[in-house]
Amino acid sequence: MRASRAHRLYAACVLVLVLGLRRSEVLGLRRQDIDFEARHFTLVEQVQRVKGVGLVLKDLKTESSQAVLPLPEFCARALEERRELQELERKIAGEHWSQEPDHDLIFSSERGGMIDPVGFSRTFDPLVKAAGVRRITVRLARHTCGTLLAFLKVHPKVAQAILRHSRISMTMDVYTHVVGDDERDAVALLAELLEDPLIG
Template identity: 80%
Template sequence: MLKDLKTESSQAVLPLPKFCASALEERRYLQELERRIAGDAWQQAPGEDLIFSERHGGMIEPRGFSRTFDALVKRAGLRRITVRLARHTCGTLLAFLKVHPKVAQAILRHSQISMTMDIYTHVVDDDQREAAALLADLLEDPLLG
């Protein structure tokens, strides 16, 4: 059963990079093959239009989604991360790229800017990097050692 999203802003359009749109088009093609293979066993109700579904067209349960995500991460040879951590990484990368926090809030669909800013506090900014470099220079000074 599809559920309503938490907030009205959750319904907003999310801009996607071209490579993501291409991946979704490829997924749609693969799903059509799955539909043909499943035949009469296909269970996706008209109007659901799920791009990601279980093998017979039904909705993926959250545990199933996490298992699939874990398998894809393993197959790619990457360090295991959770879906939640992948989302957090996205926020951290947006901060690292100096994307304005309000824009990041919209992309991450946080209802409160404080949630987004909590992610941004984990990112070391240029001033902190410069201060650490100055401290390192001071501590490495041969006159002190």
Template identity: 70%
Template sequence: MQDFDFETRQFTPTQQVQRVRGVGLILKDLKTDSSNATLPLPEFCTRALEGRRELQDLERKIAGGKWKQEPGRDVIFSTEHGGLVDPVGFARTFDRLLKRSRVRRITLRLARKTCASLLAYLKVHPKVAQKILRHSEIKMTLDIYTQIVGDAEREATDMLSEMLEDPLIG
């Protein structure tokens, strides 16, 4: 959890889990300095991470001497004994949870595109969106990920929202 600052609600990624043939799972430094840039976290994400931290504290107590996490290797998403979670296994577990909850699965790319489009809808400055999305060039943010929503579209969706929320209609 060294990458999370719960007081300031910020995330600064420094490492990622990778599988190395013949070695197993390792923590590896991120490739670029921009990958290490600090991101603010929405409050609901911070609450979810605090809940995960509490669950992990309970897992640590239950595991006792079997806890595998070394000091300084404080990962928030770990196995029940503190080990690193295989990214492939994580994806499989995530897919099972989605299926069980009947939520449509979307790719990471689509999630990023949705985030970019929502930021554009909220009229967030493109340079801010670029930083949040970790794009090295603004062209990537504007041309590939963002579906610009103009004032006419925004006005139409606002009117639609008002109509659907009207207690006499909706």
């Protein structure tokens, strides 16, 4: 059994939509960064492509980027499913599995390697198309998360902590955006698609 790329990155899409993570951050998430019992996680690393080197795991730059974030039940379930799938991928790959011990990435290729952020975007696009809504990029999905926090009347300082904006003015720019029916419908359809266990 070979998991499709969409299935492999299902939980990553959930984290982008629900918590507004950047694609480089979600791809740099390691097992040791997640506390399933306490239901929170810390973003420490990110995956980036460096010219002449390839994909590398780099420290996040600022303290605000490394904030401890809550792990909602829906996200925790998706990550636990990803963990099980990764164990299966590891068994299938056998001696071909290659991942540095301190990396222990949650989102890896079928042989344990890092996933290119650009490749993740290419996987995200078909999911949006399958949902039957207008095209939305990974970056816009992060913006949508902020917009929905505003719609739900979450305090701007709380939203700033979740989105890890360095300045409150960045959060307020999102909060001044008016949520229309199209956005509500789009997010509802995306959530419906992501909850479908047969995805991929």
